[in-house]
């Protein structure tokens with residue numbers, strides 16, 4: 001099985017060397033990171049916290065070049081640009097959980113999907129596990145500020161990036177299918193944390209599952 005992380009640490013920038021990971025007893029995570037970087041899925045590092053946003057293509061009857069966007073943390077223009085290069089139109093945007101660094105790009109992304117080549121396709125459906133649904137919607141800023149403060153962050157980060165968030169279209173449940181991806185409910189990092197698994201290709205998008213009640217750092 002290939003494992004894809006959307007962790008909010010900076011393994012992807014090489015901030016943590018293999019030796020440092022070994023010292024932190026995170027050899028396994030580092031190996032998983034190396035595996036992640038060799039797969040065919042598309043990863044874009046987005047936002048101040050450098051979250052991994054994933055683009056996962058799949059064949060759909062209604063759209064020849066369809067895909068799922070997972071965890072659009074920020075920087076919608078980067079995601080739109082890459083989708084254009086790949087000639088992909090997303091049918092779904094899935095959120096592994098509701099933390100702001102994984103979904104801040106949603107408002108700009110949805111606006112972009114109303115223009116250009118994307119305008120002739122239906123807007124992608126936004127899916128999140130029902131237990132994290134309170135992180136979406138126009139009034140969710142309070143939840144995000146409280147969550148960020150509880151994790152030791154400065155809520156100014158939330159305030160600076162805040163745009164009214166859409167409501168979810170899909171409330172995900174354990175075992176439910178969204179395109180090719182099965183939802184696996186894995187609470188711990190947040191109540192509604194989920195991973196998404198393609199049984200056919202054996203690819204798993206894990207989100208921040210490894211980090212129980214903490215951020216994605218090597219000390220978590």
Ligand SMILES: [Fe+2]
Pocket residue numbers: 008097099189208
């Ligand atoms: Fe998180």
